[in-house]
Amino acid sequence: MSKKTKNRKSKSFFSDLITHKLSWLEFVAIGFCLWFLFYPHPYEILLGILLLIPLLGIVINGIEKPSLVSLVEITKDESGYKKYDVLDFIDITAWVILIRVLLDYEFESFYSMIIPGTIAFIIVLIILFSTHKLIAQSTKNKWWIYTSIIFNVCIYSYAGTYAANCTFDNSQPQKYLVKVVDKRIVEGRRSDSYYIKITPWGNHNEEEISVSKDEYDRLYNDREINVDLKKGLFNISWYHVDLH
Numbered sequence: 001m002s003k004k005t006k007n008r009k010s011k012s013f014f015s016d017l018i019t020h021k022l023s024w025l026e027f028v029a030i031g032f033c034l035w036f037l038f039y040p041h042p043y044e045i046l047l048g049i050l051l052l053i054p055l056l057g058i059v060i061n062g063i064e065k066p067s068l069v070s071l072v073e074i075t076k077d078e079s080g081y082k083k084y085d086v087l088d089f090i091d092i093t094a095w096v097i098l099i100r101v102l103l104d105y106e107f108e109s110f111y112s113m114i115i116p117g118t119i120a121f122i123i124v125l126i127i128l129f130s131t132h133k134l135i136a137q138s139t140k141n142k143w144w145i146y147t148s149i150i151f152n153v154c155i156y157s158y159a160g161t162y163a164a165n166c167t168f169d170n171s172q173p174q175k176y177l178v179k180v181v182d183k184r185i186v187e188g189r190r191s192d193s194y195y196i197k198i199t200p201w202g203n204h205n206e207e208e209i210s211v212s213k214d215e216y217d218r219l220y221n222d223r224e225i226n227v228d229l230k231k232g233l234f235n236i237s238w239y240h241v242d243l244h
Contacts, residue, residue, distance in 0.1 A: 022060060022087070022089070025056065025057050025060070025089050026089050028053070029050075029053050029057075029088055029089040029092060029093050030092060032049055032053070033050065033092050033096040036050060036096055036097075037099065037100065047097070047100075047163055047164070050096065050097055051160050051163070051164060053089050053093050054089055054090045054093050054094070054153075055124070057089035057090060058071075058124075058128055059131060061132070062128075062132050063131075065131060065132065067132065067136065068132045068133070068134065068146070068149060069135055070132070071086060071087050071132070071149055072087070072145050072149060073085045073087070074141065082141070082144075084144050084145060084148040086148050086149055086152045090149075090152050090156060093156065094156035094160075097160055097163050098155055100163065101159050101163050103210065104166075105166045105238050105240070106209055106238060106240060107238065108236075108237035108238050108239055112232075112235070112236045113158065113161065113162050113165070113234075116161050116165070116235070116236060117161045117162070120158070120160065121153065123157075125153065161236075162236060162238075165233045166230075166232065166236075168233050169230050169231065169232050169233045170233075171231035172230075173228035173229060173230045173242075175228055175229075175242070176201035176226065176229065177201075177225075177226060178198040178200075178201045178224070178225060179198065179199045179222055179224055179225075180197070180198055180221055180225065181197050181206065181221060181222075182196070182197035182221065183196045183197070183216060183219060183220075183221070185216070192213070193210060194210065194211050194213055194215070194216035196209055196216065196219055196241075197209075198225070198227065202229065209241055211241055218243060225241055225243055226241070227239055228240055
């Protein structure tokens with residue numbers, strides 16, 4: 001067998017292996033995303049898996065250094081307009097992490113996450129562009145593809161940074177004693193959201209905090225509770241309600 005034939009077979013086998021792995025990875029990503037979104041237990045393990053999946057997918061997809069186009073599926077709708085869908089192991093994972101961050105954690109200061117989030121964003125972009133070629137053809141699709149990929153990577157980087165900052169934070173909390181002054185439910189199509197209003201604390205004025213249904217049911221007006229302010233793994237301060 002000639003060297004060229006061996007190389008051709010090896011490359012063909014490698015391409016099949018990558019396609020198979022990426023298809024498998026997309027199903028795995030969707031499964032873990034649904035689990036994390038609707039029943040986030042064990043929280044730390046699920047988040048850790050979802051943080052690794054996009055990086056793993058980018059590296060596996062980039063083994064043969066293909067074009068960035070390989071990360072986007074381009075289809076046409078009934079009107080003939082093109083749709084740009086970033087592969088699910090990046091797209092869905094990024095959005096699910098963002099949703100859980102908004103549901104589970106309270107921001108102390110949005111600005112404090114700009115530097116850590118930007119560093120994570122740059123690191124992911126370096127991995128992305130070092131494993132994939134730039135798009136060679138200059139077409140309208142080119143900039144839409146770049147925008148789709150970078151937008152989803154941005155969401156993943158910032159949401160993932162904040163999620164890791166809060167979830168894996170072992171710092172000692174600074175406690176503030178507050179009172180519940182009001183509570184309300186916001187009804188949604190698929191699920192309801194629960195909020196309590198608490199008295200001023202620290203640098204905060206009277207404000208609403210999102211809580212779980214179980215916490216909402218246990219709280220009532222004038223009840224005293226603690227707000228725990230924590231430093232954060234990446235020095236992004238955050239806080240949560242402590243009912244104990």
